[in-house]
Amino acid sequence: MASAHDSEAGATPDKPAGLDKRRMILDAAVIAFAKRGFHACRVSDIADEANVAYGLVYHYFRSKDEVLDTLFLERWNVLLEVITEIDRQALPARDKLYAITSFIVDSYRYDPDLMKVIIVEVTRAANSFGRTHLKTIREAYALIAGIVEKAQADGTFRDAVTPGFAALAFYGAIEQVLTGWIFDMLPRGEEEFDQAKAFIVETICGGLDADPSSARAV
């Protein structure tokens, strides 16, 4: 059905609606991967979701793997740029961490399926794509660690913990909250998203202890 049909709507005149089939396939893949997971999802599911013939997927991508790789890299590079940009500004470290949290949470708010796929299939997949993209993933941790390190140097953050660990704990907390939403363990909604941002930063920066003296003496 609808091979040369410009969909129902008139399709943007400047876009021939014929060469962003690639984009359509990528978008369809996000939905398909999110629905059943990368392994359980067949290439035909992607093609069906995109209203495109099976073989066309292989015209634009060498393999099913390459589709996921593309989705991940597209998004992760944006994340790296955003973190770099945030770090470039003259803000307190805590505000920088809030901005990063905010960006990631909003990424989920804006496109939960894409974030689900990236986290579940790449970021946390130690046996497959996670290994492949390890170097790229680590770059994000390194940028965060850099923020912490500078804050420790100027006295904004205490140095009870190495920057690397702080980065891991911080990012781990974020991902765990996203995982909570992905698993339907946590309620979703505008309020929840904003509250989550504040809570994550508050937990990692402020800590749970009521009495600062106990540990701060270190």
Next chain:
Amino acid sequence: MASAHDSEAGATPDKPAGLDKRRMILDAAVIAFAKRGFHACRVSDIADEANVAYGLVYHYFRSKDEVLDTLFLERWNVLLEVITEIDRQALPARDKLYAITSFIVDSYRYDPDLMKVIIVEVTRAANSFGRTHLKTIREAYALIAGIVEKAQADGTFRDAVTPGFAALAFYGAIEQVLTGWIFDMLPRGEEEFDQAKAFIVETICGGLDADPSSARAV
């Protein structure tokens, strides 16, 4: 290690060496799953690793899935018991969290393959086993949240954050550190394990901020 290294040797006389084939299969499955991941691992890999015929796996387990389910439940139930036991003691909340962290880190120290399989294939697998065992996984979060809640009630922890979020952030930090080891991103060793315990608790309880006033005013 040294769980079922009978093989050629005469096998412990009191153990008929004939009915813990089941155990041998489970142990072999841990190794096989850890090596290539659940999906890429074939049932024949498990059988080979256990030095047992292919069909015997199906004598003791209904399916490949059931093998993983068994491994996960065995271990997770121990975790739930341990957390319950820790919570029963009269300790400051911070010490309770340290004890939990310690147990999980030591679980990894003692049997990294098993923990890798549980985390990678179950705990973080939102599309397959994670969904199946959601309820069981949540019990752990609930127990931790309970600890936080009590600490907030008696004033040990401040209540800037809901207990549920604190539990998520805390457990997320732990899992992220384990993931660091699993991915070979973090150096492993006796010292590293103990340091990690301290750092995780220090980050979550103590927080990164040097100046308590900023947030504590809330």
Next chain:
DNA sequence: CCCTGTGTTGACTGACCAGTCAACCCGGGG
């Protein structure tokens, strides 16, 4: 008008693997 190449189609193939099953081994009870 045909020719050419990019875009597009979907039937087909080859490989892979979970799970089945018929037969075998062997200890012990009759």
Next chain:
DNA sequence: CCCCGGGTTGACTGGTCAGTCAACACAGGG
């Protein structure tokens, strides 16, 4: 001595897909 049945074996089947490929659509240049 045979029989019984749980434990054990591994060849085989059925189904599933990733990836291939031959053919088709069609725009635009000659």
